[in-house]
Amino acid sequence: MQYDFDKIILRNGTNAIKWDGLDKTFGAADILPMWIADMDFEAPQPVIDAVVNRAQHGIYGYTEKPESFYSSISNWMKKRHGWQIDNKWIEVSAGVVPAISLSILSYSEPGDKILLQSPVYYPFFSAIESNNRVMVNNQLIYENHQYKIDFNDLESKLKTGVKVIILCNPHNPVGRVWSREELEKIGELCIRYNVIIVSDEIHSDLIFGKHTHIPIASISEELAERTVTCMAPSKTFNIAGLYTSAVIISDDTLRGEFKNTMNRLNAEAKNLFGIIALEAAYTYGEEWLEQALPYLEGNLDFLVDYFITKIPNIKVSKPQGTYLAWLDCKELGMNQKDLVDFFIHKA
Structure with a gap:
């Protein structure tokens, strides 16, 4: 099928936060909504068909997840990322951010240190602080128009008693797809200092050029035993509003702790249409994705070229993964308040 x-x-x-939330959030409704990470593409036709067919049944009672649901996830991981997982490793949450909060609650205590790597997706900060943990920042280094990990700083901070690192791969918002070498270095340090890895890999299907996504848990069994991998079809297939994500944990003890926390908080995802859509997307959505990726990359190429030729004092590097663009506005010479005002009212 050819998609348009x-x-x-x-x-x-439609109560879309991206569009209908502009006035409430920014005080202006006539601006371009580039603040929410969802696309304005229709979902793959097989996903639409599966949801519509189930909706036409007319009864929307409590629903269990069939084995085919779990197999769709494990088959996708094997086919797209070369990662062989067992269906029993999979737990299901109502999104990656809830899974991160559940992980923080499962593997740390109030007052413990949780490390992130900024600039990073802002809900990571609130997931740490709202659960009464201490945020430790391993600031990424911006060098030659690309972000890199400061491994000396990372080690110096991990050795202070950090319990959990929240890894973002591909990284939101800077667009880095961490290399095997970088992931191995992170893993080596986490093993050395006994740190649990919670890896947000929600953008893992949106990779461009020669880059390849490597799930950190796939690198070695030793790393898998301390890793919680958070995946979802929501960014890939534009179905974020269905709030259904996979949490992949191979270690029985870690998975048991996560499941206990999820049960204690009644936080397992059981959305009828989320279950239907995830299975349809991972089973039948690859054709759609293969057409979407070059379209997205074309958009990014256009954007980067536009800034280079038309607005050279705002710097932007093409992301290796994600459909996000991270703008460097330092040359505008504005403080944060003025920059916000500029983008809302003048840009």
Whole structure:
């Protein structure tokens, strides 16, 4: 099937946060909504068909997850990422951010240190602070138009008693797809200092050029035994509003602790249509994705070229993964308040 990604579908009036939340959030409704990480493409037709067919049944009672649901996840991981997982390793949460919070609660105590690598997706900060943990920042280094990990700083901070590192791969928002060498270094340090890895890999299907996504848990059994991998079809297939994510934990003890926390908080995802959509997306959505990726990369190429030729004092590097663009506005010489005002009212 040929998909038309040029098709314009108005989302105003559907309670879409991206569009209908502009005035409430920014005090202006006539701005371009580049603040929410979802696309304006229709989901793959097999996903639409599966949801519609189930909706037509007319009864939406409590629903269990069939074995085919779990197999769709494990088959996708094997086919797209070369990672062989067992269905029993999979827990299901109502999103990656809830899974990160559940992990923090499962593997640390109030007052413990949790490390992240900024600039990074802002809910990571609130997941740490709202659970009364201490945020430790391993600031990424911006060098030659690319972000890198400061491994000396990372080790100096991990050795202070950090319990959990929240890894973002591909990294939101800087667009880095961490290399095997970088992941191995992170893993080596986490093993040395007994740190649990919670890896947000929600953008793992959105990779461009020669880059390849490597699940950190796939590198070695030793690393897998201390890793919680958070995956979802939500970014890949534009179905974030269905709130269904996979949490992959091979170690029985870690998985048991996570499951106990999830049960204690009644936090397992049981969304009827989320279950249906995830299975359909991972089973039948690859054709859609293979057409979407070059379209997304074309958009990013256009954007980067536009800034280089039209707005050279705002720097942007093409991301290796994700459909996000991280703008360097330092040359504008504005403070944060003025920069926000500029983008909302003048840009």
